[in-house]
Amino acid sequence: MxxxxxxxxxxxxxxxxxxxxxxxxxxxxxxxxxxxxxxxxxxxxxxxxxxxxxxxxxxxxxxxxxxxxxxxxxxxxxxxxxxxxxxxxxxxxxxxxxxxxxxxxxxxxxxxxxxxxxxxxxxxxxxxxxxxxxxxxxxxxxxxxxxxxxxxxxxxxxxxxxxxxxxxxxxxxxxxxxxxxxxxxxxxIMNSKVITTNYIHLKEKYPAMEPQKSFRRSTASRRYVLDVYRHMYK
Missing domain, CATH: 3.40.50.1470 (Peptidyl-tRNA hydrolase)
Incomplete structure (x- = not known):
């Protein structure tokens, strides 16, 4: 193996x-x-x-x-x-x-x-x-x-x-x-550094980020940035 x-x-x-x-x-x-x-x-x-x-x-x-x-x-x-x-x-x-x-x-x-x-x-x-x-x-x-x-x-x-x-x-x-x-x-398992979801497409996310279940399109970018920082400093 x-x-x-x-x-x-x-x-x-x-x-x-x-x-x-x-x-x-x-x-x-x-x-x-x-x-x-x-x-x-x-x-x-x-x-x-x-x-x-x-x-x-x-x-x-x-x-x-x-x-x-x-x-x-x-x-x-x-x-x-x-x-x-x-x-x-x-x-x-x-x-x-x-x-x-x-x-x-x-x-x-x-x-x-x-x-x-x-x-x-x-x-x-x-x-x-x-x-x-x-x-x-x-x-x-x-x-x-x-x-x-x-x-x-x-x-x-x-x-x-x-x-x-x-x-x-x-x-x-x-x-x-x-x-x-x-x-x-x-x-x-695969130690991937890129995670995509069904909710935000074509985004390279911070690996620890959890998928968003719902959001408005107008606030998608702001939510993405806030979530990255939330996981980086928690």
Whole structure:
């Protein structure tokens, strides 16, 4: 593997051969890497039996979908994948998770993984502890994609929640989220210095700038300048 390759590992529900995906909450990370594969015209998925994962790549980007479910020793799964790819720099690794504490339509990149002691044996504490104990580092990137329909969420066991199917409205929000996250993908994963949005075209923006959701054409230039300074000095 080339040292500068970026590795995205999408954890989620178990991938069962011969069973069509029902687009459940636990499948959202796999749906996102499927979106990226189509968006950037990457190679077809192929199964690598050594790590029991589906992998596709193009140039310096590698997308990975482990077959096993994320609650089944994901730390060891990730460790085996990184060893297989000879990856030593975890700063080039992004682990994608379905976030049950974040609303559908929301996402967040985390520059490092933190264990929240106040939450005790929380599902994500256990998952992240398992990953950190296996890779012996917490300086990998995490992308958390919201799958909760809060405040209407019914409290169920984690496995049950991840198996809940998404309705058409939720799927529409999620695919819109994928499009918005594409800017941050270029910044966080590909280290691009130029970010464009659907709202202001043909502008070279300050990399940390967040997309504007609405603005008047007469104030577009002023808003652009103010946002640049806001991010530079915050």
């Amino acid at each position: 080339r040292n500068r390759s970026k590795i995205l590992i999408a954890l989620g529900n178990e991938i069962k051969r011969g069973v069509a995906s029902h687009q459940c909450k636990g499948d959202v990370p796999r749906m996102y890497v499927n979106y990226l594969r189509q968006r950037y015209n990457m190679d077809e998925w192929h199964h690598v039996s050594n790590v029991n994962s589906f992998i596709c790549e193009k140039n310096n980007l590698i997308l990975i979908k482990p077959v096993t479910s994320l609650e089944k020793n994901s730390g060891l799964v990730i460790k085996n994948i990184l060893n297989y790819l000879n990856c030593e720099d975890l700063k080039n690794v992004c682990i994608i998770l379905p976030d049950m504490y974040r609303s559908i339509g929301k996402f967040k990149y985390k520059n490092y993984t933190k264990i929240y002691e106040k939450l005790g044996p929380d599902f994500y504490n256990i998952l992240n502890s398992n990953i950190i104990n296996n890779v012996l580092n917490n300086n990998f990137l995490q992308l958390c994609i919201g799958v909760s329909n809060y405040p209407n969420e019914v409290k169920n066991a984690v496995v049950t929640t991840l198996q809940e199917c998404l309705n058409d409205g939720e799927l529409k929000k999620i695919f819109k989220t994928f499009q918005l996250a594409d800017e941050y993908f270029n910044k966080k």
